[in-house]
Each structure stands twice: as structure tokens, then as C-alpha cells.
Amino acid sequence: MTTSPKITEVKLIERLRRSADWQRRHDVGASNGYVTADDLDHAANALADREALEQENAELRLAICGGEDAPGHNATIPHAQILATLAENYAGSRAWAEAEKARADRLAEALIKIERWFGEFPDTGKTWPNGSPVSYGASWGSNGERDFMRVVARQALAAFDTSRPDDAEGGDA
Incomplete structure (x- = not known):
């Protein structure tokens, strides 16, 4: 069974957060170059931002391509083809x-x-x-x-x- 990258990243951030809390309680880590709580907050925020961008990307692909017959198909379409589809849609709308x-x-x-x-x-x-x-x-x-x-x-x-x-x-x- 494979786990999704999103679940793995969330678990990793939580594990690092617990480790950073332990380091802070025992006064170790900051001077040794270990991960700090600020680093973990930044990583968690970056993960949330990426999830929001992935959702927006999926919604845009669906709107530009006009839906999908097979779930996940739009995610496999290359970016250049998405842009070409958008240009075709625009040209057709303009001509009409x-x-x-x-x-x-x-x-x-x-x-x-x-x-x-x-x-x-x-x-x-x-x-x-x-x-x-x-x-x-x-x-x-x-x-x-x-x-x-x-x-x-x-x-x-x-x-x-x-x-x-x-x-x-x-x-x-």
C-alpha cells in the first residue's frame, strides 16, 4: 500500500515538530543546526500553500479543458497542451x-x-x-x-x- 505524498509530508512535519519541542525543552538543537519551531511553521505553511495551489491548478485545468471523462485525466495533460487549449478556446470565442x-x-x-x-x-x-x-x-x-x-x-x-x-x-x- 502506498501513502500519498501529502499524508507523508504531514506526518514528517509533525514528527519534526515533536523533535523540535523535545530539543527546546532540553535546551539542545538551535546551536547544533537542528530544525527549529520556526522552520517547522514555515514548512507547514508551505505545505498548505502548495495544497491550495494544487487545488487551484486542478480547477483551472478542469475549466480550460471542459471537464474530464476519466478522473485524474486532466492532471496528466502537459502544461503546454493546456495553454494551447486555452488559446483555441479564446480564438473560437473571439471569432464567434x-x-x-x-x-x-x-x-x-x-x-x-x-x-x-x-x-x-x-x-x-x-x-x-x-x-x-x-x-x-x-x-x-x-x-x-x-x-x-x-x-x-x-x-x-x-x-x-x-x-x-x-x-x-x-x-x-
């Missing part, structure tokens, strides 16, 4: 955010165009007898203007693909 912003910008552009309404219609290419251009509304009527704005809205919505890169169907980002 940029794609979402581009889609939101297209929708906002269409909404602004619809909200303005006047002055947003294309040139009809027709002129009145006096040479001034015929407006879209005059050429196609209010129903024509409405239909044009519906097309603007439809095109914006068609460009707004609701699938996400992480969907099971594998939608575009």
Missing part, C-alpha cells in the same frame, strides 16, 4: 463574437433604413415632364414603398443565421 457583431450590425443597418423610410428608396430612373426625378412613392405608391421595406427586412433576416458554431447541426459562424 465577431460574427455575432457583424450579424447584429446588418440587422441594425436594416432597422435604421426602415425607420428613416423617406430618402431610403432607390432611384426610379424616371423623370417628370419638368425634368425632376420621380420618387419611388410616386412611381410605385405607398404599397410599393412598404413592399420595398419588407424586402430590406427580409434580406437582413435572411442574412441573420440563428445557428451557432457549437450547434449539433454545425451551423456557420
